[in-house]
Amino acid sequence: xxxxxxxxxxxxxxxxxxxxxxxxxxxxxxxxxxxxxxxxxxxxxxxxxxxxxxxxxxxxxxxxxxxxxxxxxxxxxxxxxxxxxxxxxxxxxxxxxxxxxxxxxxxxxxxxxxxxxxxxxxxxxxxxxxxxxxxxxxxxxxxxxxxxxxxxxxxxxxxxxxxxxxxxxxxxxxxxxxxxxxx
Numbered sequence: 001x002x003x004x005x006x007x008x009x010x011x012x013x014x015x016x017x018x019x020x021x022x023x024x025x026x027x028x029x030x031x032x033x034x035x036x037x038x039x040x041x042x043x044x045x046x047x048x049x050x051x052x053x054x055x056x057x058x059x060x061x062x063x064x065x066x067x068x069x070x071x072x073x074x075x076x077x078x079x080x081x082x083x084x085x086x087x088x089x090x091x092x093x094x095x096x097x098x099x100x101x102x103x104x105x106x107x108x109x110x111x112x113x114x115x116x117x118x119x120x121x122x123x124x125x126x127x128x129x130x131x132x133x134x135x136x137x138x139x140x141x142x143x144x145x146x147x148x149x150x151x152x153x154x155x156x157x158x159x160x161x162x163x164x165x166x167x168x169x170x171x172x173x174x175x176x177x178x179x180x181x182x183x
Contacts, residue, residue, distance in 0.1 A: 022036075046096075050095065050099060054099050054102060057103075058102055058106055061103070066110075067110045070110035070111050070112050071112075073085050074086060074111075074112040075116075076113040076163075078116065082112075082115075083115065083116060083119050083160075085116075086116040086117075086119035086123060087120075087123045087127065087152055087155070089120055090120040090121065090123025091127040091129050092128075092129060093124065093128070097125050100120070103120075104121055115163035118162050119155050119156055122155040122159070123155060126151050127148065132144055
């Protein structure tokens with residue numbers, strides 16, 4: 001296999017694995033074919049509806065927010081202030097977590113620290129303000145407040161811990177113990 005083919009395989013390897021797993025599930029569970037295809041189609045259509053808006057917002061983000069601002073407020077030197085800003089930014093939006101990944105990638109390119117990216121993604125997943133309001137309705141304010149405080153503390157701690165392990169080099173490549181994770 002030549003270098004170009006290996007590069008293609010590496011780029012599309014996960015997609016290929018997902019397609020193979022999808023085909024295997026359809027083969028071994030033919031009675032669930034309609035459900036599987038229905039859910040997959042719904043998810044894919046949702047992605048097609050959301051992704052263009054995300055890409056437009058990403059373009060606006062890259063123009064409106066300077067690299068210097070990201071470094072100042074979310075960079076390695078931002079400390080706890082940057083972590084709290086990341087919690088705030090991650091808890092505002094609604095929508096699925098996969099929307100946050102391109103935003104996180106853009107923040108990394110503009111100089112955000114790994115810890116603040118971890119905090120941002122975790123806040124997006126766990127601390128959405130609309131979700132908190134529903135949580136109060138069903139579980140009560142005390143439960144929501146305690147879970148929120150513990151989640152914020154643990155997410156910030158996790159972000160700082162992961163930053164000690166993971167490094168981003170000048171060319172935005174992510175390394176763990178000097179081994180690159182991305183191309």
